Amino acid sequence: MKYQIIKHKAATAEPEKTNLKLLQQDICLPAAILKQSALQHNVQWMQQFADASGVRLSPHGKTSMTPWLFQQQLAAGAWGITVATAYQAQIAANAGAQRIILANQLVGAANMAVVANLIASGVEVYLCIDHVDNAKALSAFFHTEQLLLPVLIELGVPGGRCGCRTNQQAVNLAQQIATLPGLALAGIEFYEGVISTTDSVLSVRQFAQQAAALCKALFRQELLKYHNILISGAGSVWYDIIALELTKATVPSTMQIVLRPGCYISHDQGIYCQAQQAIDQRSKLATKLGQSLRNALELAVYVQSLPEPGLAVLGFGKRDAAFDAGLPQAIAIYRDGQLISNQLQQCVTTKVMDQHAFWHYNSQIKPKIGDIVLLGTSHPCLTFDKWRSLWLVDDNYNLLQSVETFF
Amino acid sequence: MKYQIIKHKAATAEPEKTNLKLLQQDICLPAAILKQSALQHNVQWMQQFADASGVRLSPHGKTSMTPWLFQQQLAAGAWGITVATAYQAQIAANAGAQRIILANQLVGAANMAVVANLIASGVEVYLCIDHVDNAKALSAFFHTEQLLLPVLIELGVPGGRCGCRTNQQAVNLAQQIATLPGLALAGIEFYEGVISTTDSVLSVRQFAQQAAALCKALFRQELLKYHNILISGAGSVWYDIIALELTKATVPSTMQIVLRPGCYISHDQGIYCQAQQAIDQRSKLATKLGQSLRNALELAVYVQSLPEPGLAVLGFGKRDAAFDAGLPQAIAIYRDGQLISNQLQQCVTTKVMDQHAFWHYNSQIKPKIGDIVLLGTSHPCLTFDKWRSLWLVDDNYNLLQSVETFF
Numbered sequence: 001m002k003y004q005i006i007k008h009k010a011a012t013a014e015p016e017k018t019n020l021k022l023l024q025q026d027i028c029l030p031a032a033i034l035k036q037s038a039l040q041h042n043v044q045w046m047q048q049f050a051d052a053s054g055v056r057l058s059p060h061g062k063t064s065m066t067p068w069l070f071q072q073q074l075a076a077g078a079w080g081i082t083v084a085t086a087y088q089a090q091i092a093a094n095a096g097a098q099r100i101i102l103a104n105q106l107v108g109a110a111n112m113a114v115v116a117n118l119i120a121s122g123v124e125v126y127l128c129i130d131h132v133d134n135a136k137a138l139s140a141f142f143h144t145e146q147l148l149l150p151v152l153i154e155l156g157v158p159g160g161r162c163g164c165r166t167n168q169q170a171v172n173l174a175q176q177i178a179t180l181p182g183l184a185l186a187g188i189e190f191y192e193g194v195i196s197t198t199d200s201v202l203s204v205r206q207f208a209q210q211a212a213a214l215c216k217a218l219f220r221q222e223l224l225k226y227h228n229i230l231i232s233g234a235g236s237v238w239y240d241i242i243a244l245e246l247t248k249a250t251v252p253s254t255m256q257i258v259l260r261p262g263c264y265i266s267h268d269q270g271i272y273c274q275a276q277q278a279i280d281q282r283s284k285l286a287t288k289l290g291q292s293l294r295n296a297l298e299l300a301v302y303v304q305s306l307p308e309p310g311l312a313v314l315g316f317g318k319r320d321a322a323f324d325a326g327l328p329q330a331i332a333i334y335r336d337g338q339l340i341s342n343q344l345q346q347c348v349t350t351k352v353m354d355q356h357a358f359w360h361y362n363s364q365i366k367p368k369i370g371d372i373v374l375l376g377t378s379h380p381c382l383t384f385d386k387w388r389s390l391w392l393v394d395d396n397y398n399l400l401q402s403v404e405t406f407f
Numbered sequence: 408m409k410y411q412i413i414k415h416k417a418a419t420a421e422p423e424k425t426n427l428k429l430l431q432q433d434i435c436l437p438a439a440i441l442k443q444s445a446l447q448h449n450v451q452w453m454q455q456f457a458d459a460s461g462v463r464l465s466p467h468g469k470t471s472m473t474p475w476l477f478q479q480q481l482a483a484g485a486w487g488i489t490v491a492t493a494y495q496a497q498i499a500a501n502a503g504a505q506r507i508i509l510a511n512q513l514v515g516a517a518n519m520a521v522v523a524n525l526i527a528s529g530v531e532v533y534l535c536i537d538h539v540d541n542a543k544a545l546s547a548f549f550h551t552e553q554l555l556l557p558v559l560i561e562l563g564v565p566g567g568r569c570g571c572r573t574n575q576q577a578v579n580l581a582q583q584i585a586t587l588p589g590l591a592l593a594g595i596e597f598y599e600g601v602i603s604t605t606d607s608v609l610s611v612r613q614f615a616q617q618a619a620a621l622c623k624a625l626f627r628q629e630l631l632k633y634h635n636i637l638i639s640g641a642g643s644v645w646y647d648i649i650a651l652e653l654t655k656a657t658v659p660s661t662m663q664i665v666l667r668p669g670c671y672i673s674h675d676q677g678i679y680c681q682a683q684q685a686i687d688q689r690s691k692l693a694t695k696l697g698q699s700l701r702n703a704l705e706l707a708v709y710v711q712s713l714p715e716p717g718l719a720v721l722g723f724g725k726r727d728a729a730f731d732a733g734l735p736q737a738i739a740i741y742r743d744g745q746l747i748s749n750q751l752q753q754c755v756t757t758k759v760m761d762q763h764a765f766w767h768y769n770s771q772i773k774p775k776i777g778d779i780v781l782l783g784t785s786h787p788c789l790t791f792d793k794w795r796s797l798w799l800v801d802d803n804y805n806l807l808q809s810v811e812t813f814f
Contacts, residue, residue: 318731353568369544
């Protein structure tokens with residue numbers, strides 16, 4: 001048969017180019033697809049933003065966990081790749097990253113062993129620390145392995161997630177780190193995404209300024225012992241403000257400013273689309289760069305059942321897409337390879353179950369079972385992690401190749 | 408180094424037995440673990456329930472998508488494996504299932520090709536249909552492939568998911584199926600889990616009775632043409648009532664009653680635990696079988712950060728466990744291989760982010776960074792699908808082997 005019989009959901013394991021056409025039903029659906037043109041645009045756009053801002057880019061790899069995408073980001077000029085776990089650090093290193101920020105405390109012997117292996121093989125892995133107990137445990141482990149571990153102190157906010165709550169706590173921790181033979185303090189890490197106040201813009205600015213002041217204090221006290229020193233913040237929502245504040249603050253001139261947005265790679269049509277619209281409005285640089293980030297990640301699914309007038313059951317569910325920040329919503333509907341409509345604003349996905357979605361369509365749309373619906377999502381991290389591979393497509397939804405994820 | 412350096416999250420690809428010990432930090436955490444004794448108990452328990460009820464068991468495989476578990480279920484006497492998609496059918500067949508219920512309409516050429524391949528290789532795959540358009544498309548495809556496809560008409564409820572809304576609609580569809588050369592009607596499928604009324608018990612009973620009446624009507628009209636005929640319902644919440652009602656209804660005596668619970672395999676400590684408690688109260692047979700289903704699926708994670716008094720950040724998040732039906736809650740905490748406490752009812756997971764969880768502990772518990780916390784989850788389907796492999800453990804959390812998932 002001519003159809004692609006899949007090994008994992010929706011894709012082959014083989015990376016080579018294909019002649020398959022999504023809209024001709026050549027592959028099993030549901031499938032997750034990445035639009036090549038939008039991906040390339042996003043990779044270039046964010047790198048240009050970082051370059052023009054005078055900061056380094058270490059994209060958060062946890063969003064996609066797709067080595068092929070890491071390679072696109074590195075090839076475009078990214079300084080390194082950021083990850084959340086030791087496992088993810090291994091995957092990033094396998095993809096070729098020579099600098100990795102593990103934006104978390106590293107806990108547990110097996111996890112430490114993964115990072116020690118990477119450092120021993122020449123990869124620079126920066127870890128975050130917020131507690132002296134963790135500092136002692138790490139120093140003991142890495143000193144035994146005859147390795148020197150570069151660490152960043154995590155600065156947090158009261159009521160937030162991880163991190164020292166005050167600059168004084170951070171300075172105290174830095175003084176303790178200075179006594180530990182396995183560690184070398186390399187700077188400060190923070191994540192402003194946990195801030196939630198009535199004036200978040202102001203709070204984010206102040207938090208960045210606080211982090212910069214902390215760096216100056218550590219620098220003056222000669223507590224930054226590693227040969228590279230850096231300050232790192234910023235997810236995909238506040239990177240413009242973090243870049244502005246840190247460059248304005250003239251952190252010690254030898255210090256590199258490293259931003260860590262992740263979701264920009266695929267972008268979305270939900271919460272990150274909204275966040276980017278705010279950035280486009282407030283950032284002169286974003287405006288100057290022209291066309292903003294584009295949604296590159298879509299689901300391709302079948303109309304599976306038409307049980308009642310106005311209700312279609314679509315062939316996807318919680319197993320296939322993020323559902324924690326708004327449900328996937330339809331972009332276009334195709335039949336026999338032809339566009340029926342891309343004006344679906346009045347058609348709404350109202351509910352998802354594990355393997356089904358409820359789609360309420362308006363009377364202008366007359367879907368048939370077997371029609372292909374393309375949907376955009378909100379919160380790419382939790383869509384990527386549903387797939388072992390995604391299809392890279394051109395603007396006509398011809399399948400170019402499959403790319404593998406490593407969650 | 409002695410530690411297990413992982414290929415995928417938390418597990419090796421190798422199925423052979425290990426001497427690794429979870430509580431000695433021999434593996435990377437977070438990890439998902441399956442308790443062998445609880446799994447074996449659950450597999451036996453549900454098979455005994457089905458046998459004693461005089462019905463067949465075709466466990467829904469979408470819950471675990473773990474071939475090793477499918478094999479345990481089949482070896483214990485399961486009639487077949489149920490799945491939700493063509494891809495899942497392929498995985499179930501690869502695991503050795505000779506009978507598969509695909510409890511959905513099959514839509515799209517590539518998806519049909521997967522099922523055609525399975526049927527051509529001798530696997531019996533029963534599909535669900537609720538619309539004449541789908542019936543015609545399937546007949547055209549399978550007749551061209553010179554295959555005869557056994558189909559079940561899906562009976563639904565108004566306001567529900569897929570399925571014909573009335574028995575008359577179903578009879579009309581059966582008459583149309585009888586004219587199509589690629590199809591042979593094999594019975595009725597329904598899913599009572601979509602019913603949500605003020606008296607669900609009564610509604611579920613009535614729905615099962617309606618399905619049985621439909622079968623009798625189709626039988627009388629000689630519309631059931633396949634050589635095996637069956638009626639199939641029941642998820643993990645109402646299987647006792649469905650078994651009772653269908654056996655009481657004396658559906659045509661040549662008809663097999665097939666139940667399709669899935670979540671019982673691992674069970675949980677959330678919504679399915681509650682559902683089973685209701686079954687244990689209302690079902691004489693469940694009481695007679697003795698100890699009920701046990702939770703077999705746990706997360707093992709580290710205390711990752713202790714940023715404020717009473718708050719621990721645990722090293723797992725939405726990337727690692729279901730969060731749509733209650734958050735994972737702690738069962739026990741260990742330090743250096745020793746139990747600190749398994750009385751954690753007053754410690755509460757209040758929030759999960761992608762890779763972090765907020766755990767509020769009470770003053771009796773004094774966690775340290777690096778302590779291992781074991782948690783139970785709610786809704787196993789969405790925890791299984793976060794992992795490429797899970798660790799099978801004995802009652803002391805010694806690691807026996809890893810088992811692979813195929814999502």
